[in-house]
Amino acid sequence: MKSPGKVLLAGAAVVATVGALAGCSSGSGGGGGDSKIHLVVAPVLPGATADALNALAQRVKEFEKANPDIDVKAIEYQWTGTTFAAELAGGTLPDVFNVPFTDSKTLANNGQLADITADFTKTSTADKWNKNVLSVATGDNGKIYGIPWGPYAMALSYNREIFQKAGLDPDKPPTTLDEIRQDAKTISEKVPGVAGYMQMTKDNTGGWNLTTLTQSLGGRMEKVGSDGKVTVTADNAQTKQGLEWLKSMRWDDDSMGSNFLFDWSGINQAFASGQVAMYMSGSDVIGSLMQANGFDQTKYGVTTYPLASGSDAGILSGGNVDVVNVKDSPEQIAAAVKWIDFYRTQPTVDKNAAVKNAQTLKAGNQAVNAPTLPVFDKATWQQNQEWIKPYANIPAANIAPFNAGIFTQQIVPEPPRHTQDLYNALDGVVQAVLTDRNADIDALLKGVDTKVQALIDADGK
Numbered sequence: 021m022k023s024p025g026k027v028l029l030a031g032a033a034v035v036a037t038v039g040a041l042a043g044c045s046s047g048s049g050g051g052g053g054d055s056k057i058h059l060v061v062a063p064v065l066p067g068a069t070a071d072a073l074n075a076l077a078q079r080v081k082e083f084e085k086a087n088p089d090i091d092v093k094a095i096e097y098q099w100t101g102t103t104f105a106a107e108l109a110g111g112t113l114p115d116v117f118n119v120p121f122t123d124s125k126t127l128a129n130n131g132q133l134a135d136i137t138a139d140f141t142k143t144s145t146a147d148k149w150n151k152n153v154l155s156v157a158t159g160d161n162g163k164i165y166g167i168p169w170g171p172y173a174m175a176l177s178y179n180r181e182i183f184q185k186a187g188l189d190p191d192k193p194p195t196t197l198d199e200i201r202q203d204a205k206t207i208s209e210k211v212p213g214v215a216g217y218m219q220m221t222k223d224n225t226g227g228w229n230l231t232t233l234t235q236s237l238g239g240r241m242e243k244v245g246s247d248g249k250v251t252v253t254a255d256n257a258q259t260k261q262g263l264e265w266l267k268s269m270r271w272d273d274d275s276m277g278s279n280f281l282f283d284w285s286g287i288n289q290a291f292a293s294g295q296v297a298m299y300m301s302g303s304d305v306i307g308s309l310m311q312a313n314g315f316d317q318t319k320y321g322v323t324t325y326p327l328a329s330g331s332d333a334g335i336l337s338g339g340n341v342d343v344v345n346v347k348d349s350p351e352q353i354a355a356a357v358k359w360i361d362f363y364r365t366q367p368t369v370d371k372n373a374a375v376k377n378a379q380t381l382k383a384g385n386q387a388v389n390a391p392t393l394p395v396f397d398k399a400t401w402q403q404n405q406e407w408i409k410p411y412a413n414i415p416a417a418n419i420a421p422f423n424a425g426i427f428t429q430q431i432v433p434e435p436p437r438h439t440q441d442l443y444n445a446l447d448g449v450v451q452a453v454l455t456d457r458n459a460d461i462d463a464l465l466k467g468v469d470t471k472v473q474a475l476i477d478a479d480g481k
Contacts, residue, residue: 057351058090063094066096120341122338139353139354155431167357169339172392174325175391179291185211199326204217207298242436254445288301337431339393342364371407374408388411388412449461
């Protein structure tokens with residue numbers, strides 16, 4: 021589930037498409053009947069606006085001017101798992117397209133994406149990547165099969181003012197689930213009318229949050245076998261542990277308030293109005309809180325969501341990976357990597373682009389230095405922060421706990437198959453646990469396994 025609160029940088033590649041999708045790939049020979057290398061690229065989903073169309077056209081011109089031997093045709097295209105195999109076999113895939121974090125590693129391991137390692141290592145940022153982010157585009161053989169962009173990580177947002185009212189130190193947010201529970205209990209006791217902690221519960225967000233909790237404890241909602249078969253495993257020890265944790269806060273501590281039906285926008289409003297002190301969401305949610313809810317960013321605090329000590333524990337993350345058609349020629353692959361690097365990567369490490377982004381965001385009262393999942397290593401990220409520091413409008417100390425911890429957190433993508441159906445089924449489980457003290461967790465999770473597995477199995481028939 022893409023973080024609904026993601027705010028795209030104004031100076032980055034906010035673009036649309038040119039042309040229509042029909043016989044996409046330019047083929048292994050490059051096509052065109054001339055000496056140029058021809059690329060068909062699919063920067064975004066179908067549905068172009070005039071402004072976005074113009075922005076993309078300008079970017080294409082800039083690239084072609086810098087690379088006169090490469091001809092770029094931009095088209096609209098949306099990758100889906102159900103049509104990909106047929107498009108690959110039929111030769112209708114673009115040369116460059118994007119896939120979600122959920123699928124990039126599986127496609128790479130299946131040999132369905134081009135190996136771009138040799139050309140990737142020639143880019144100016146090859147040695148600057150946050151290895152946790154790059155891992156989603158790295159095959160089990162260690163080779164690189166794509167370039168990630170636009171990632172987010174789940175985090176723990178909290179109201180610093182409420183922490184102070186409860187006698188808690190807002191500069192020392194909780195670092196374990198036990199500490200979240202204790203702080204939530206303290207807040208509910210000392211600041212009447214405020215829910216110490218809450219999670220989303222409806223419109224698929226309950227399942228999204230529960231999956232984050234499960235993965236933070238080392239569990240998985242789905243597992244992919246060596247044969248590619250996906251098995252739904254919601255009925256696992258870590259999911260049960262997470263639900264028991266929520267159950268204890270709800271029924272034993274009474275620290276979760278009285279409203280147990282929150283979607284993304286609803287919980288944002290509750291947090292912004294001071295009804296909820298802590299909640300789980302994407303690390304960049306402050307942008308939406310400021311724009312949609314008028315939240316005073318000086319009250320905002322955010323830290324990494326606690327991970328268990330096991331090697332399987334990781335933070336749920338979403339995002340995109342630009343990949344290259346496995347049928348492309350070596351010349352096309354090299355050109356494709358140049359395009360991806362130019363279009364997706366360079367704006368992040370270019371000072372002028374970073375400053376322009378910051379200026380535009382601040383002028384629109386948007387979050388300039390919202391905490392995100394850094395694409396590059398800490399040194400590169402710190403350089404970027406220095407560039408935008410004059411325009412930053414969120415106190416650095418407020419987001420320091422997240423920025424200090426995110427580089428060491430392992431990233432775990434969302435479940436790969438029928439993700440939204442899974443989340444929808446899990447909504448009911450979370451709601452039941454929070455509204456029925458005697459909810460049968462085992463039976464509820466077994467029901468989710470059965471329901472979603474049937475959908476996955478039906479795909480193969």
